[in-house]
Amino acid sequence: MVDLSTLPEEARQAVERLGSVDIVVGIPSDEDGGRIETVARAVSAGLAERCGQYRSAIIHADGGLAGGSRKRLPALSLEDTPLIRVPYELSLVHRLSAPYHGMPGRDVAFRVILTLAHALNVKACVVVAPDVGSHSSGSVGRLLGPVLQDGYDFVAPRYHRHRFDGTIVTGIVYPFTRALYGKRIRQPLGDDFGLSGRLVGDYLRQPVWDTDVARFALNLWITTRATCGGFRVCQAYLGARAHAARDPAIDLSTMLSQILDPLFTDMDRNNAVWQRIRGSEPVPTFGDPLDVDAAPVSANLQRMRESFRLGYQTLDEVWSQILPPTTMLDLKRLSRASDRDLLFPDELWARVLYDFALGHHLRVMAREHLLGALTPLYLGWVASFVTQTESAGADEVDAQVERLCQAFESEKRYLISRWRWPDRFNP
């Protein structure tokens, strides 16, 4: 039984009026503006064009930051598709938090959308982030098609990004989740995804909604839950990924903590699953990679290398509580290498991350300290990755990423051994 009592009266009435629909498209936002109207109209046009034979509805959940008072959403009506607009209140925790994705209270918006979708008994639900995609009318269709026509439960987005864009995903989250959970979902931190009705119900039943996992890393949890929960997963090309304006208060260290803390915490929760998985398999990918130009990205390599070297000189005592002596020796050699030779071997990077995950699991120190200490190492890896790929072709970059993932998979035995018998490998 779905609890709608916390939702506004207008939303409950809309649900009663609609009864049930086949498709819901949810648009979460924290500040309404003309942008939402553009996105909603594009979504409505896409639904009419690609899914005209299905009954659809659009749900716009808006938190706003209007000092605690409920903002009245400006009027908006769509010709083709019923629109349900749900303002929700942000709690103090949400107002004070500064998540890396830039939208406090996004977990509340998602929960509202999923609750309404479940109440409407949908066959498919799509959630689109209004600020990170150029939402053509085709995007929604690409996320819905695999669910409605091919019976998939989860459709992850596959964006076209510049090679240096999303380095946390390229260097950590993708190889890590691929090695752990055995599915090659290229962008596990995507902001747009398609869900089956069955999966929507499963998400709502999980006890994660009032935790930091939901507040800071909901997207990651959504992906790993679908992967570990026995659901059919796939991905779909969605084109280039635009970025919201960055919140200047979010530094890299905080960002890494917000992403990696739930990633490592999930390892604890799913440890019975990932220890049995060996290797990985590709997931079906729908659509064609669109020929769009990803925005160019520049990188200050010198600052990253200096950060890594300073990290080694100053944090060696902290790192030696997490990393074994052989790894420390390798890092020492890297810190003394010239700029062109500061190249992280893939196996070393994999072992470093696995050791940090293990340190997180064993609580060798306060988790904030452990995750903060990873930042210089990450910057060293990014500098190494940029050096290796800046003049390479797209295929070579993909091959480089593939080699990195293979290293994570081959070093998984190391992780499992240390996870099961930590005392034998205590640095």
Added chain:
Amino acid sequence: MWGQLREILNQSAIRTTRAVADFLPGVLAMLVILIVTLVAAVICQVIVGRALRRIGFDTRLQLWGFPTLADWSPSKSPSLLLARLAFWFIVVLGALVGLNALDAALTSRLVARLFGYFPDLAAAALILLIGPLVARFVARSVLISAVNMQIQSARLISLGVKWMVIVLVAAMALEHLGIGGVIVLLAFGILFGGIVLALALAVGLGSKDMVSRSWGRQANPSQERSDDVIHHP
């Protein structure tokens, strides 16, 4: 007259003998109690030490994040420290019992004063136990944050912060114990002020590059866009 003198000397000798005879059993009782106490204390030290070593107390303490205790323990063994504490606790207890056998009133006054002092002692012990942990935690937080901000003197700043907290903790503990009085307060003020000054210099000198970059960005906003715009997540 000689008879009276003899009588007085006899009386004096008798009183002295009686006083010694009254006192001697108490002394003997005290000695017996002390010997028994010493034996019991040694046995207790051995038992406690073996029990703690059997459960791997030293290693567990390291894993639980208390390496400082090992540094301050004899032979870097907290097990040995606890065993010795148990030994001295029983010895002190036995000494009090022995004093009671000697002079009950003296012991009562001593015990009353000790019990009156005990809350301050306990508070000081708690402060000294928790203080170094807090100092270590804060120092490490500062160290990691300073490194991530690329401040070159991160280690110096971290050390300064650690000693600032330790000095504060020591002053609080001494104040609770009532030791030193104004001298401790003055010394604390001078030390604390000195450390703060050193930290200010370290932060100012160590972060001058960061500050100049920040001013440069404010003066020329377009420079930031060409510097480093990797979008990490």
